[in-house]
Amino acid sequence: MDKGKILNKKSMDFLEKYLNNAAPTGYEAEGQKLWMEYLKPYVDEFITDIYGTAVGVINPDAPFKVVIEGHADEISWYVNYITDDGLIYVVRNGGSDHQIAASKRVNIHTKNGIVKGVFGWPAIHTRDKEKEQAPKMDNICIDVGCSTKEEVENLGVHVGCVITYPDDFFILNEDKFVCRALDNRIGGFMIAQVARLLKENKKKLPFGLYVTNSVQEEIGLRGAEMITQRIKPNVALVTDVTHDTTTPMIEKKTNGFAKIGAGPVIAYAPAVQNNLRELLIETAEEKQIPFQRAANSRFTGTDTDAFAYSNGGVPSALISLPLRYMHTTVEMVHKNDVENVINLIYESLLKIEEGENFSYFK
Numbered sequence: 001m002d003k004g005k006i007l008n009k010k011s012m013d014f015l016e017k018y019l020n021n022a023a024p025t026g027y028e029a030e031g032q033k034l035w036m037e038y039l040k041p042y043v044d045e046f047i048t049d050i051y052g053t054a055v056g057v058i059n060p061d062a063p064f065k066v067v068i069e070g071h072a073d074e075i076s077w078y079v080n081y082i083t084d085d086g087l088i089y090v091v092r093n094g095g096s097d098h099q100i101a102a103s104k105r106v107n108i109h110t111k112n113g114i115v116k117g118v119f120g121w122p123a124i125h126t127r128d129k130e131k132e133q134a135p136k137m138d139n140i141c142i143d144v145g146c147s148t149k150e151e152v153e154n155l156g157v158h159v160g161c162v163i164t165y166p167d168d169f170f171i172l173n174e175d176k177f178v179c180r181a182l183d184n185r186i187g188g189f190m191i192a193q194v195a196r197l198l199k200e201n202k203k204k205l206p207f208g209l210y211v212t213n214s215v216q217e218e219i220g221l222r223g224a225e226m227i228t229q230r231i232k233p234n235v236a237l238v239t240d241v242t243h244d245t246t247t248p249m250i251e252k253k254t255n256g257f258a259k260i261g262a263g264p265v266i267a268y269a270p271a272v273q274n275n276l277r278e279l280l281i282e283t284a285e286e287k288q289i290p291f292q293r294a295a296n297s298r299f300t301g302t303d304t305d306a307f308a309y310s311n312g313g314v315p316s317a318l319i320s321l322p323l324r325y326m327h328t329t330v331e332m333v334h335k336n337d338v339e340n341v342i343n344l345i346y347e348s349l350l351k352i353e354e355g356e357n358f359s360y361f362k
Contacts, residue, residue, distance in 0.1 A: 001287075001346065005200075006193065006339040014038045015169070015189050019179045022107065022164040024076030025094050028052045028215045031072055035188055035213055042195040043211060052215040053227045056195060062208035064355050067236040068194060068345055069224065069303055070187020071217035074180065075327055077163040079108065082153070086146035088117070091137075093162060094218030097327045102135045104329065106142055106163050110156035117144040117163075167329035175335040176260070182323060182331040186338065187239045188213040190321070193342045194349070206353060207234075217303055224306035228314065235276065235315050235352060236307035237345055241333070242267075242294060242320035256294050258322045261334040263290030264341045265320040269300045271308035273315035275358045280317055283348045289340050294320065315358035319344055 018038075023031030032054045036046055043056035054072070075094035082088055088108075102121035107114045120143045121135070133139060142163070146152045169179040177186070195211045197203075210231050214223035217240075228236070244260045245252050258265050266280050284291045299305050300318050308316040321341050324332040 001197070001343050006197070006342050007335070011189075011193060011196070014192075015177075018189060019169040019181055019185055022109070023072055023074055023181070023185065024162050024164050025073040025216055025218045027109070027162055028072045031185065032213065032215075035072070035192065039192050039195060039211065042192075042199040047210075047230070049226055049230060051223060051226060053223045054213045055227065055231065056192075056211040058195065058198065058209040058211070059205060060208055062206070064207040065210055065231060065233045065235075066205075066207050066349065066352060067210045067212050067228075067231060067233040067307065068191045068349070069212040069214060069236060069238045069307070070189075070191050070240065071184045071223065071303055072188050072213045072215055073218050073223075074164065074183070074185065075218055077106075079157060079159050079161040079163065081159070082149045082157070083141075084149050086144070086148050086152045088142040088144065088152065088157070090140070090142065090163060095327050098137050098140055099135050100328050101140045105166055107166050108142070108144070108157055109162050109164070110158075112156035115144055115155050115157055117142040165329045172332065176332050177335060177338065178330055178332045180329040180331060182333055183241045183326055184217065184239075186241065186321060186333060190239055190338060190342050191345065194345045197342070197346050198349070203350065205349065209349065214303055221303050221306040224303035225310070228307050228310040232311050233307065233314055235358065236304070237276075237317055237319065237348065238302055238304040238307060239319045239321065239341060239345065240302040240304075241323040241326065241331075243326060244322045244324040247324055258292050258294060260322045260324060260332065261336055262322065263292055263337060264344050265292045265294045265322060267294050267296050267300055267304070267318035267320060269296035269304070269318070270298065271300055271305045272296075272317050273308070273358055274360065276315045276317040279351060280319065280344065280348055283351055284344055287343070287347045289344050289347070291340075291344070292322070
């Protein structure tokens with residue numbers, strides 16, 4: 001496929017709007033509305049569930065069902081404790097990194113709207129140089145400019161309010177996308193582009209395609225666990241992010257090798273069905289799509305695991321997007337990789353035949 005046709009102004013405008021919208025685990029609804037609004041021209045109908053997973057369906061009456069999936073949620077914090085002096089201590093909602101919190105701005109989501117705050121940190125002049133402390137869960141706290149607990153509560157802030165970072169999308173050096181929450185709203189973006197390209201190129205699939213944007217992946221694959229029971233797919237192609245291991249302080253001997261700009265990463269793991277994985281590799285080679293490989297040991301840590309072990313077993317595979325600085329506010333991916341993930345999913349779907357047998361003993 002011509003790369004110039006994969007991303008266009010409309011899709012890039014959607015990407016920026018979608019990434020800049022906050023969608024923390026458990027509160028994905030507004031992001032899902034944006035996603036469905038964009039996807040609507042390219043699918044026949046939608047399925048949603050009570051926790052917020054959204055699915056755009058093409059050919060809903062077809063008996064054979066193929067899922068392409070990403071997840072919609074981003075990491076965040078919860079208000080956990082408010083001191084008498086008006087400072088706020090937090091607990092994680094997903095894998096939030098305490099070490100990057102110090103001096104970050106935050107948005108506290110309340111019924112009265114957004115309350116601004118900052119993760120404060122003692123000035124370098126005041127810290128004990130011999131007993132320097134790193135940011136930890138028991139010493140990072142948020143300052144919203146109040147001096148009492150009552151003042152904080154009068155703003156609408158209470159235990160259980162969710163907290164996100166406001167860092168917005170930008171492009172670095174022409175071809176690097178940078179934002180918080182690329183993990184993994186970029187996945188929802190990519191599967192939406194697959195649906196768009198199928199429509200624009202007038203491709204007729206011999207099966208039902210379920211374009212699935214799952215919730216609650218960051219706290220244990222929960223959205224995928226729920227929606228796979230409802231869809232009961234025959235095949236699942238999952239996309240998520242994986243670590244670029246070329247930046248400092250990452251040991252390749254234990255984390256493997258992957259690099260942004262070098263192509264999608266195709267996973268090897270017990271949950272990844274061998275014949276389906278080989279279909280991806282054959283497609284990449286045939287269409288000259290660059291790709292990398294990763295060994296994920298006992299589990300992938302992605303929604304692939306939830307689909308693979310559901311419904312008596314679903315042939316599943318994982319296509320990952322290399323990403324730098326995961327679970328920070330400056331997550332970074334390469335535009336070429338985004339296009340190549342989209343292209344690999346698109347071209348692989350065109351090779352799946354209705355009722356194709358991915359049996360292990362094929």
